[in-house]
Amino acid sequence: MTTPTPPEAPRVRLVVVDDDPLVRAGLALMLGGAEGILLVGEAADGSEVAGLVGRVRPDVVLMDIRMPGMDGLTATEALRRRPGAPEVVVLTTFHADEQVLRAIRAGAAGFVLKDTPPAQIVEAVLRVAAGEPVLSPAVTRRLMARAAGDPAHDGMARRARARRRFAELGERERDVAAAVGRGGSNAEIAAALHLSVATVKTHVSRILARLDLNNRVQIALLVHDAGLLHEDGDQPPGTGPA
Structure with a gap:
């Protein structure tokens, strides 16, 4: 046969x-x-x-x-x-x-x-x-640094707009978004937040839908605009040990 x-x-x-x-x-x-x-x-x-x-x-x-x-x-x-x-x-x-x-x-x-x-x-x-x-995390950081210096997006107004949008997310979604802003992969985010990779993917999809964004890089830029990343390199809220 x-x-x-x-x-x-x-x-x-x-x-x-x-x-x-x-x-x-x-x-x-x-x-x-x-x-x-x-x-x-x-x-x-x-x-x-x-x-x-x-x-x-x-x-x-x-x-x-x-x-x-x-x-x-x-x-x-x-x-x-x-x-x-x-x-x-x-x-x-x-x-x-x-x-x-x-x-x-x-x-x-x-x-x-x-x-x-x-x-x-x-x-x-x-x-x-x-x-x-x-985009590698290093390139993402360079782009976000350029965004911070963009005169078309005043710092305080940009931050206020971004934070209003993040208020639409649940607490866990904000944790995942902050981790995306750090350039983490789904596997890295899952390990840091003690979630499954499938759950992280679901959270990312919901974040994109709720914030009307196209991809993870736009999430990272919005996280930066909202001032949710620590300049000293510490982990964002929710990504430390449980």
Whole structure:
């Protein structure tokens, strides 16, 4: 009796957006042949993204920031406002400045540098598709420090707004949010708060829904805005030993 062939695992549907045809071709060649990824479309300008996404229904969009027509930031903001929007990974040549911060606030799940090794770009796409942001704790801290110095967000007013939003959460949800703000993974948060990983995932999902946020990085930024992180590096409330 012939053993049935197991069905092929679903692949992450990816769109690449970059105005440089050579960069776009290189990314398409690299990512299109990667295991677990299916390249379903390419665009040369942010203005093409909405229509392309509507046609090919990707899971992830790899989005260049600097393009001569509609830039990647504007395209990300417009895309993430749509119901059922794909995740966005920002592609950039620089590390952390106000443009990357704006992309994260708009709902991008993270960013990768154009000189990132190919295997790491593939990993970033797969991680984002699985619901994991592609920002290390160190990068998150840099972004939050930049947010604190953003003149468009006055410190006291920003803190008051953020704390009003956090008042909507339960005590345990605030503990989990503070731990996310520290850059902890689900496993690390579970160990610190004496919870199961599944319970942490449930709390994170509820926090995102209640605060109308897109991803964990936005939780971290809001935690910072609310002043819930200790500057001296101590653990946030609720993450110490029981």
